Amino acid sequence: MPVITGDKEFFKGIGQIKYEGPQTDNPLAYRWYDAGKTVAGKTMKEHLRFAVAYWHSFCGNGADPFGEPTHLYGWNEKGDAVARAKDKMDAAFEFITKLDLPFYCFHDVDVVDYTNDVADNEKRLQTLTEYARQKQAASKVQLLWGTANLFSNRRYMNGAATNPDFHVLAHAGAQVKAALDATIALGGQNYVFWGGREGYMSLLNTNMKREQEHLARFLHTAKDYARKQGFKGVFFIEPKPCEPTKHQYDYDSATVISFLRQYDLLEDFKLNIEVNHATLAGHTFTHELQVAVDAGMLGSMDANRGDYQNGWDTDQFPNNINELVEAMLIILEGGGFQGGGINFDAKIRRNSTDPEDLFHAHIGGIDTFARSLLVADTILRQSEYKKIRADRYASFDSGKGAAYEKGGLSLEDLREYAVANGEPKVVSGRQEYLENLINRYI
Known part of the structure; x- marks a missing residue:
């Protein structure tokens, strides 16, 4: 992109800001923004x-x-x-x-x-x-x-x-x-x-x-x-x-x-x-x-x-x-x-x-x-992030859970399932693990 100025330059001494990579010490350069990457x-x-x-x-x-x-x-x-x-x-x-x-x-x-x-x-x-x-x-x-x-x-x-x-x-x-x-x-x-x-x-x-x-x-x-x-x-x-x-x-x-x-x-x-x-x-x-x-x-x-x-x-x-x-x-x-x-x-x-x-x-x-x-x-691309979230809702991907999502179960059906299957397991949401995962990739 050409630098466009009018009759006078308002930001004298500053040229076009360019990508120089994470190792640069130039404060007037991009370290991460590589427009064409x-x-x-x-x-x-x-x-x-x-x-x-x-x-x-x-x-x-x-x-x-x-x-x-x-x-x-x-x-x-x-x-x-x-x-x-x-x-x-x-x-x-x-x-x-x-x-x-x-x-x-x-x-x-x-x-x-x-x-x-x-x-x-x-x-x-x-x-x-x-x-x-x-x-x-x-x-x-x-x-x-x-x-x-x-x-x-x-x-x-x-x-x-x-x-x-x-x-x-x-x-x-x-x-x-x-x-x-x-x-x-x-x-x-x-x-x-x-x-x-x-x-x-x-x-x-x-x-x-x-x-x-x-x-x-x-x-x-x-x-x-x-x-x-x-x-x-x-x-x-x-x-x-x-x-x-x-x-x-x-x-x-x-x-x-x-x-x-x-x-x-x-x-x-x-x-x-x-x-x-x-x-x-x-x-x-x-x-x-x-x-x-x-x-x-x-x-x-x-x-x-x-x-x-x-x-x-x-x-x-x-x-x-x-x-x-x-x-x-x-x-x-x-x-x-x-x-x-x-x-x-x-x-x-x-x-x-x-x-x-x-x-x-x-x-x-x-x-x-x-x-x-x-x-x-x-x-x-590389982490468990998407899998962890997908697994958390896996009970709705098949069986009665999938039928419920499609509108195929009544309130009576929900009761029967609860009675037949007893108390649900306690399953972790793994919040701290996911927060650490983001920091790890940073």
């Missing part, structure tokens, strides 16, 4: 489908509720909105091509600053869409998915598609239309809906049934428009239980799948699962993955992690190989992503103030996933 029938690049998140990496400034910005980078310094947006896009494509990654993702307001003028926002986004089209053509970087930010503007304080005011809902529709148009124009492979404020703060002033019906109608309306425009990609819903809203309607994987089934949206929608959102829902990431895989609904993922001491969405870069090996086991056995990939929805810390820190963060996350993929594949 074949693993389980596909290359690493095809398995992992890495994407850079436009918002955290190029819009985040390190500010928090207690302090001013600390990430003072050159692409946000001066000029009108369009000029600054082009600088930011120059920096983004320089960064992505230096990392040699295939994809990026964005919200509409990440690409260019919006005002409250719908027509002006559309014009701004169209201008930057054409600029992005040129960048994509020159670099071969593709858009994994686009989306609209329907949560930051104060008009969305009570939700967007679930807002009690139809006027606000109409603004959300206009914004989604423009974001869909941009995604389609750029050949985006998917489109994401994240209900940042689609929920409630208090049931005292909320008609929950009506709001969820409005959300379903909104998703159908957006989907129908995109299909009419020729969009062939997958639509994703990204579950999150709370924060900023007390309760959000896309609480977790199971809740979203139930919602999609109830409102006849399963055919067009899959799930984009985020690690830190799983934590906030009181689940493990592997739980959320397994629920999605079992339903045939794993579309994509946002890669990050939370802080065990902080109960909010800290969006830190992933670095726990043990947890990611367990995740990659599920993803590999589930057949991989349906349309999506691994998007680094993660941000460098407030006190990581050098542009180079962006590279260290992404390289670390990329290598952790790549190594986890290798370990998971080895476990599936």
Whole structure:
């Protein structure tokens, strides 16, 4: 992939990041991510489908509720909105091509600053869409998915598609239309809906049934428009239980799948699962993955992690190989992503103030996933992992157990079997052995 820069180089002194192998001491090289290496029938690049998140990496400034910005980078310094947006896009494509990654993702307001003028926002986004089209053509970087930010503007304080005011809902529709148009124009492979404020703060002033019906109608309306425009990609819903809203309607994987089934949206929608959102829902990431895989609904993922001491969405870069090996086991056995990939929805810390820190963060996350993929594949090929799980359910593979699975036994039949066969044996689940097995292969 060629490195693409604009009129000026934002990451001076950093060349293209290359694979140098596990023995390298170069912090600006991949130790495990060998994009062309074949693993389980596909290359690493095809398995992992890495994407850079436009918002955290190029819009985040390190500010928090207690302090001013600390990430003072050159692409946000001066000029009108369009000029600054082009600088930011120059920096983004320089960064992505230096990392040699295939994809990026964005919200509409990440690409260019919006005002409250719908027509002006559309014009701004169209201008930057054409600029992005040129960048994509020159670099071969593709858009994994686009989306609209329907949560930051104060008009969305009570939700967007679930807002009690139809006027606000109409603004959300206009914004989604423009974001869909941009995604389609750029050949985006998917489109994401994240209900940042689609929920409630208090049931005292909320008609929950009506709001969820409005959300379903909104998703159908957006989907129908995109299909009419020729969009062939997958639509994703990204579950999150709370924060900023007390309760959000896309609480977790199971809740979203139930919602999609109830409102006849399963055919067009899959799930984009985020690690830190799983934590906030009181689940493990592997739980959320397994629920999605079992339903045939794993579309994509946002890669990050939370802080065990902080109960909010800290969006830190992933670095726990043990947890990611367990995740990659599920993803590999589930057949991989349906349309999506691994998007680094993660941000460098407030006190990581050098542009180079962006590279260290992404390289670390990329290598952790790549190594986890290798370990998971080895476990599936060489260890007892699959046999142990298969043996645990062997009683359902033949005889009365198989008949039960096929619906051939009544409750009376179950009683007769229990009486005839006495007390069951106590059989170990071998949990500690399996945990040790993962560590052994790491």
